[in-house]
Amino acid sequence: MSGFRKFLMQGNVIDLAVAVVIGAAFNSIVQSFVKDLLTPLISAFGGLPDFASLKITVGRSDFMYGNFINAVVSFLIVAGVVYFFVVKPYAHVKDRLTAKVxxxxxxxxxxxxxxxxxxxxxxxxxxxxxxx
Known part of the structure; x- marks a missing residue:
């Protein structure tokens, strides 16, 4: 039992838990941004009110490819935000702090x-x- 407690008290486990909670909260923000702001903006130029309504019907089956488009847009936004606001600044700070040997x-x-x-x-x- 003490080994498990020691594992939980390591900094990496706590960091991971905080990252998961913040990531979940950030996901809801991005979903709202895509659904409430970006999709209507794109539809103003494309004329389609929501990508989620896009579908192909084959027989009795509906293939909702509009939901997939919304998911791709959300992913690209999350990836862009993480890259430009986390990865690049972290790499810049790391390069500045790393002493030239x-x-x-x-x-x-x-x-x-x-x-x-x-x-x-x-x-x-x-x-x-x-x-x-």
Whole structure:
């Protein structure tokens, strides 16, 4: 039982739980945006009031491809928001915080082996190399 408690107290589990809750709330916002704002805007130019009413009937079966179009639009909006407001800023901050590590080795000009930067002679081919 203590192992399970330790697992739950790890930061990753709590972060994941918060992300799932926020993601669910964000999904309802995006669904409302698509249904209440974007679809009427597109229908103003296309003349169709709602994509959900689009369907193909074959026999007695209705294929509601309009719902699929709404789902694709919702997905693209969520993907765009996540990319531009989470992934790109995170990558930018990560790049700024990552220290530029200076190389401690270099290649020997004679044998192309990796040698220490301060070396004056190659340990592999004994060639003299200029110090840096």
């Amino acid at each position: 200076e190389a401690t080795t270099r290649d020997c000009p004679e044998c192309l082996s990796e040698i220490p930067k301060a070396a004056s002679r190659c340990a592999f081919c004994s060639a003299e190399v200029a110090t840096v």
